[in-house]
Amino acid sequence: MQALDAGEVRRWAAACVQSMDAHRAAIDRINVYPVADGDTGSNLLHTLRSALEALLRAPVGERSDAGGAFAVLAKGAVTGARGNSGVIISQLLRGMAETVRDQAEVTGPLLHRALVRGAELATAAVSRPVPGTMLSVLDAAARATRLDALPEVASAAAIAAAEALDRTPEQLDVLAEAGVVDAGGRGVVVLLDALVAIIGGRPPELAAAARVSADVAAQRRPDNPLVAAREAGSDLYAYEVMYLLEQATDVAALRDALDDLGDCVSVVGDGSDLWTVHVHCNDVGAAIEAGIDVGRPRQIRVARFADAVSAEAGRFAKDRAVVAPVRGDDLAELFLAEGVAVLRVGDGETPTPYELLQVITGTGAGHVTVLPGDDGLIEIADEAAIRAVAAGQDVVVVPCASPVQALAAIAVHDPRRRAGDDVVAMAEAAAATRRGAVVVAREAAITWIGPCAADDIVGFADGEVVLIEPGPPSPDALAKAVCGVVDRMLAVGGELVTALLGRDAPAGVAETLGDYLRANRPEADLMVYRGGQSDSVVILGLE
Template identity: 70%
Template sequence: MLEALDAAAVRRWAAACVGALDAHREAIDRINVYPVADGDTGSNLLTTVRAALEALLRAPVTERADAGGAFGVLATGALAGARGNSGVIVSQVLRGMAEAVREQPVVEGEHLRRALRRGAELATAAMAEPVPGTMISVLSAAAAATGGEGLHGVAQAAVRAAAVALEHTPRQLDALADAGVVDAGGRGVVVLLDALLAVVQGREPDLRDAGTTVARPVNPHVAPREAGSDLYAYEVMYLLDGVDDATAGALREVLVGLGDSVSVVGDGAGLWTVHVHCNDVGGAVEAGVRVGSPRRIRVARFADAAPDGPARFTRDRAVVVPVRGEGLAELLLAEGVAVLRVGDGEEPTPYELTQVITATGAAHVTVLPGHPLLMELADEAAIRAVAGGQDVVVVPCASPVQVLAAVAVHDPRRRPADDVVAMTEAAAATRRGEVRVAVEDAITWAGPCRADDVLALADDEVVLVEPGPPGVEALARATRAVARRLLAAGGELVTALLGRDAPEGLADGLAAFLRAERPEADLVVYAGGQADSVLLLGLE
């Protein structure tokens, strides 16, 4: 019976973990039912712990000469080789243990108790949303175990507490109860702790009920889903070096916006492992590029998202529009359009637009940018969504009034290609006008303007500069000038979107002008609420 773990004992424990997980792998994989069945928890645990052992065996003797150093090398190796959520959690358990026993030549009972507690703390912190009834619960129970003296007493108490917590997991998660199984990750924790107790007791780990390992073809580009929503089709993992805690936290927030099962965890010495389930693979990797130099990038499509797996789309068709102005957003929402609300002075990102596209759950998505400067953004978001398996088409729209024209002819009963053609033709046939207030001095096609002058634009060309300040009469004259220019080539329907700063009576004045000069033209007025334009006009 060991009274302390030295470096050799730590190596024996790592080797025992690999052997035990190899024996139990298939059984653990088979009971992985939460939150998606047929996962790969046992395989991910084995791969992670095997990477830790290999790192320890290859490390210079000076780095693994004592127990504290050996735990540190195991933690770094597990972090670099972590697979899936369970692998990330185990890497953080080892990191916590390493922190607690740093510079300890041997690990005694109280050292082990502190190590387990610190490991459970870091493992819990690694998960964006820890769920009761998972391996986190089993780890926490083992770390909180009381009673037992010395190394053997602490290890034995931890194993017993973990086993009891594992039996309770079906009471905490309905999915486990319905399937009649315990949590797969929690069972893996018990296997690892039993291997530790076996080393302390000088025996072989318990390999009973391990099942028979079945050889199966390995496709590095396809992976079973260990956790997370089936709305996301890809698992992305990579390493980052030299990133500080604040930057890692910011990266984590970006990834939370892209998908789920997010973890950004480190070894305490500048090495970080990044893990996320998402559809926007490019966005997940680019987020890492923004803060560092990702390496050992691994992308795998989940088996349940493969072409021969169950469909992950919940509807056939959707339309997505980035929107400035609350009134316009509500108008589009009423038409069943998915909107990305963009605040005043803000620029939307490809991440945000991709998230709206994928959140529709639609197999085919049409994106209507609504502004020339948003075309590139829409194209980039579309490319990312297409990489996730959706069919996405961007219809050129230079103004919200063209978006309204396209939405008006949208018909989900048509074939997708025919519907896109109809929306494209409607947008292209809509002439657009705008009344805005100049924000700086400039030269226009209609002459020079100064800040606070009123500009009248037809199809992006300034046709009138009305000297400021932007009072009611100046805005009304600019509105009439735009309408007159648009109607010169004919038209039947005028659509007006009133901006946030549009004065009362502007729409009434436009209606009176049309009745007097173009009575055959109909007028529809909406409160758009946009801040950058006093008025937007569309002519069909």
């Protein structure tokens, strides 16, 4: 697609509502700036629904071309803007509408200019812009490219926005401490991704506009006008005041008056004679009187933050979750089948605490148990847990130096128990599981039991070298080494042997181990799984 006409603008508006509806809860959960009790996703969704419904209700003549469609969207967003994030998005749409006024279609260069103007008006709507918020994400999208092709402009804007979103924790300490990105910025990325999808013909055609409107109305929950969550601003102010203002004579004076009363002040217009006013304050009467002094307020909405439902009570979607960083695709599928949230770790890679933290917060659980499953991942798990705890989640790391210990912990996990009791049971199961491994030496080395050469087979038990089998690593030599390590581990007793077969495990090694146990250790059972790990031929566990 090389240009957006009125129909495509409408499809984008519908896609924005559908995408934001899907992401609303997740965006609400990561809203931690400046206090962790916001509803950014809900506010964005309300604002976008207002814009879409205005477009669907508008006479055909007013939305017959792209410029007219954008104008109606912007007016609807300004009228229905909810919260700071909604006000900012309304100004993005207003700036786009100003740029494409009277245009039948929106081409690539025009879209670029529209994003630039939208970002300018969005920044102007905020009294004290802060880096690391959705304004930074919008600015990055606007500055992304000056290419001519519409798909390239949209794609470059979406990519730049996503990259800027990833940088928001570097700009705002509170985001870094909580291990999240800016909630409003994530909303911007959702909108731009929807635009890229529409321009690229993905997803399939959306439902008819009337049906979209009906679905939106059916999904809407009744709002309580006396309840609000604090999306931004200082907790020194108890009320959120919003109203529409007509016939305004001195908007600058109104903004100054509201700045003296509170914070989170925005006074933004639709480009004609309608303004949306927003402020957090303690003197509700003075905020309304300030509007009366310069114009005619209507649709006045006042909400008291103290009446809002506790954010912590509604913040988490579920009670418990288990998280594990996992090496090996087969092993990851094994963990996923047990209901564990997995961070897949590639060959030779070490994840950052932030990557693991994203999985922890992404569970939406109030209590999370982390099973590192690797000596090298325990410290990373501890750091991620600290940041998650600072953001309000209850996170406990169960020390696991091997994936077989993590599997043992998962086997006794019972979400019906008290969280503390469940963690104790999982920790005890992991600690009671001895661990072993068989690897192929990549280079010569000196071990506790003697030297080994490259391609020798080395057996470990509980982190110590217990066996060296001369190379090359033939199937028979590997199977012999596996049996040798298990025999040494069983010397002090055990009832269940677990074997995780690595990517390079030879065919028949599991059968050879089973035959060995039946002949020499009939008291021990054997469980075999495909692990797919690349750093060891076989990982062994003994319970």
